[in-house]
Amino acid sequence: MNSKLPTYFHNSSKLSIKLLNISISSLCKTQQIDKAEVIIIDAIRLGNFPNIVTYNTLIAAYTRFVSFDAAYSILSRIKEAGLTPNVVTYNSLIAGASRYSRLPQCSELFQQMIQLGIYPDVWTYNTLMHVFFVNGRPHEANKIFSDCFGGNILPCTITFNIMINGLCRMGYISNAVRFFRNLQENGFKPKVETYNILIHWLCKSGRGGKAWKILKELEEMGHVPNAITYTTMMKCCFRSKKIEKGFEVFMEMKSKGYTFDSYGYCTVISALAKVGLIKEANVCIEEMIRNGIGLDLVSYNTLINVNCKEGKLETALQLVDDLGKCGIESDQYTHTILVNGMCKVGDIDGAERYLKRMEMTGVKSNLAACNCLIFGLWKAGQIEYAMKVFENLEQKDEFTYTVMIHGLCKQKMFFPAAGILRSCLMEGMKVVRSAKWAVISGLRASGYRREADNLLATIQTANCLRC
């Protein structure tokens, strides 16, 4: 018998099950699932049996922190306990399956719940729509949306938000705005979240002017912009290189008390570092730390990047160490930032060793980091080696191609550059204007007019095919 258990676990009553669920919920939230399981075992031993809420809490935690299969196996435990799964059980499982990109399983679970006579609710429909959008299936998402309307379930604001966000995610931004206007005409009162979604996508697609108009509308409708609105607008400024304006937004964000987390700070720090305003970036870092803002993985990556940009590699590595001490694992961003930092200070060997070590420790290949290495090799004049790394790459993206094309053009190797440009087009990837121009003008300047025109024609054809 566990004598350390609080006394309320000893009485089997409605109160004790409620308290049990509160304990399980708080343990699950802090990723202590093992402890939660121990408490459940003890509770059962004391005759305090968990109910469906207990199991649903476990399902949510297992999908979030362990695996879908672990969560799914709770279903049999529910049956063994003589309980019946409910709509929340299935909603959590569907959300869990979507987290692991198991699209067929989402549909299966949906069918299964209907067969069991469990009626889907608006959460079920919202989750399914979200799943389909995230997996690039707008038509299926739209079908769910129609079913929702056709059935007895009333869509809510979140349903509309998922629809608008999903349409934008698929690139249908104008359609999303039209959908939004249509809803408004039918009496829909959008919330700040809805406006934030539109503002975010308008900025991301380069329609900053329209984004500012939507922001104005948000305020005219009596809404107050929140912390997310501010970070979104800031990002919008930095995207269009309006650093001053972005900084002004940050100041206003601070004055409104919206810099309570690291989001705003990370946005402004990265933007400053990117344009070389390292001193200013460091002022913001100091302020963030002085204000006692909790640092997460993204914050650390931001700080590591600033130090790398300064050439302070030892400090950067110290921060990686601190990260580990906080129990946070570094990710692909961390690795890329470090590889880039090493290349920047000319330590190509170090960068290569780091990449090799990543491979050996089973970290999956990181294209961005490889791109940094190739760029570093070009800068260090190790041309043949850069070519070799490039050829051995099993995957390439537009950065890879751009780095190679610019490198070759700098060496006046315009024919190989044209070759790589062509293979890039064959892969269906877009070519950055500057790289395209470097090859064409290079060929022309060295007297190969015909080749230049030929290449230009190929580029234009490729552009047509993409549309």
Place this chain on the structure above:
DNA sequence: CTAGGGTTAG
């Protein structure tokens, strides 16, 4: 179940 932050080329 929806909305914000971090890496590489020019």
